[in-house]
Amino acid sequence: MKKSTNDQSYTRLLSWLKNERVRKGMTVRELGLLLDEPYQIVSKIEKGQRKLFVYEYVQYCEALGLDPMHGLKQLENGSESDW
Template identity: 35%
Template sequence: MEKSIYSRQYALFTKLLRAAREEAGLTQEEIASRLEATQTFVSKCERGERRLDIIELCNWCEALGIPAGKFVTELEQKL
């Protein structure tokens, strides 16, 4: 079994993560500030170089102002 970070599904996850940030009208710097992280962290997550765990995803969604369940539902529909 391949590592999920290299899968087509994870690539879709990161694409949706970036799209959600852009839909919220936020730059990488702005969401990084809300997450109390660096812009580099955000960039690596969006490029799939750094894996997010479920808690980090929930924090990310909160910073975007969207329910994590909504994000996951959209991901499931696209998978």
């Protein structure tokens, strides 16, 4: 079993989440407010300094208006092109 924080697919997943946040013009502070978490948590997640648990991932996606299944399918496929 690979450690998630060192896996390239996990890193791409975090990059996808961050890119979507930025694309929507949202700051880490704004996302933190939506998630009812300090903005530092959002920043640490995006930098890979804090693990993102499954339930948190779903909440993160919902706050960004993303389909959580999209990211999970990309993890399963290991495809970079669909991110």
